[in-house]
Amino acid sequence: MLVRIGEFRALHLAQLDKRARKFPWGEVLRPDIPVRVEATCRKSRIYHAGAAAQRIERALGEELGAPISKDAAIVVKLRIEDDLAVISLDSSGESLHKRGHKEAVAKAPMRETMAAAFLRECGYDGREPVFDPMCGSGTFVIEAAEIAAGLMPGRSRRFAFEDFASFKPDAWAAMKAASNPVAPAQRFTGADRDQGAIRMSIANADRAGVAEWCDFAQGQVTDAVPPQGPPGLVIINPPYGARIGNKGPLFGLHAAMGEALRSRFKGWRVGIVTSEPALAKATGLPFREPGPYVAHGGLKIRLYQTGPL
Ligand SMILES: C[S@@+](CC[C@H](N)C(=O)[O-])C[C@H]1O[C@@H](n2cnc3c(N)ncnc32)[C@H](O)[C@@H]1O
Numbered sequence: 001m002l003v004r005i006g007e008f009r010a011l012h013l014a015q016l017d018k019r020a021r022k023f024p025w026g027e028v029l030r031p032d033i034p035v036r037v038e039a040t041c042r043k044s045r046i047y048h049a050g051a052a053a054q055r056i057e058r059a060l061g062e063e064l065g066a067p068i069s070k071d072a073a074i075v076v077k078l079r080i081e082d083d084l085a086v087i088s089l090d091s092s093g094e095s096l097h098k099r100g101h102k103e104a105v106a107k108a109p110m111r112e113t114m115a116a117a118f119l120r121e122c123g124y125d126g127r128e129p130v131f132d133p134m135c136g137s138g139t140f141v142i143e144a145a146e147i148a149a150g151l152m153p154g155r156s157r158r159f160a161f162e163d164f165a166s167f168k169p170d171a172w173a174a175m176k177a178a179s180n181p182v183a184p185a186q187r188f189t190g191a192d193r194d195q196g197a198i199r200m201s202i203a204n205a206d207r208a209g210v211a212e213w214c215d216f217a218q219g220q221v222t223d224a225v226p227p228q229g230p231p232g233l234v235i236i237n238p239p240y241g242a243r244i245g246n247k248g249p250l251f252g253l254h255a256a257m258g259e260a261l262r263s264r265f266k267g268w269r270v271g272i273v274t275s276e277p278a279l280a281k282a283t284g285l286p287f288r289e290p291g292p293y294v295a296h297g298g299l300k301i302r303l304y305q306t307g308p309l
Helices: 013-022 049-064 112-121 139-149 169-177 195-208 248-264 277-282
Strands: 002-009 035-042 074-081 084-090 130-132 188-192 214-218 233-236 269-274 294-296 299-305
Touching (some): 049 074, 112 269, 188 195
Antiparallel strands (some): 269 299
């Protein structure tokens, strides 16, 4: 997440240099924390991004006194467009999908942020049980359990903004303390044909602090039976060719998966995230109009969801 901290016009490098030196860096950045600068130029008289970045770095080094380091965790972004220099800070640091507890990842893992967004797109509010019969490293199951438990995403990690001069530790601590986690009444279940994926899911759920509400077991999607209790949401990110193996056999797998769900999961809703409309269709499930496209590992994926079966 970028925080825009200011902008000024810069028609040439000397002007960029002068205005960068006057910029109130000390209001947001600390002189004791290393920084680095990334620059882009578009439709502007200043067209050399490297030279522009170097002017900002010099101002930061000489006016603020901050060390410049190519490995710095704090990133100042300069974007010059139509001769307007816009300065932003990356407030996140490490990508936001890195919640701070997933170490083990299976093949083609889904990002936690994306899994949470697809659950939300399914209308998931934390009150239903959730089952992912192709759970990989357990992302959907764990995110759903966290939502149901009221656990804050990112609670186990640091953010770059914690090193800003403008950071208010007390306000941040109060915000974190205001969360009110509860033990969910329902279960979160994952299965996968790969025993290694099951091991990873268990380890990831444990690190995320949701293991006591989750069950993971090895199994084929075609043998899946509904977990005990009321119906809820089945959510699946099946393999889809371009990422794992070839597409041909996937049609049979999707047809068999759809048949298993249609015959055994009465009352459950189904969400399938895939890049392949034909594979979604092969399930024979009564999908609504699919959701918007989302970029994922060089593909465009989208959510196909049903009402209660
Ligand atoms: C795209 S990955 C799912 C990734 C997962 N959403 C995650 O975040 O890690 C697809 C998963 O389906 C599993 N799988 C493939 N065929 C299966 C089958 N017939 N039955 C059960 N699982 C299967 C694979 O082992 C793989 O973990």
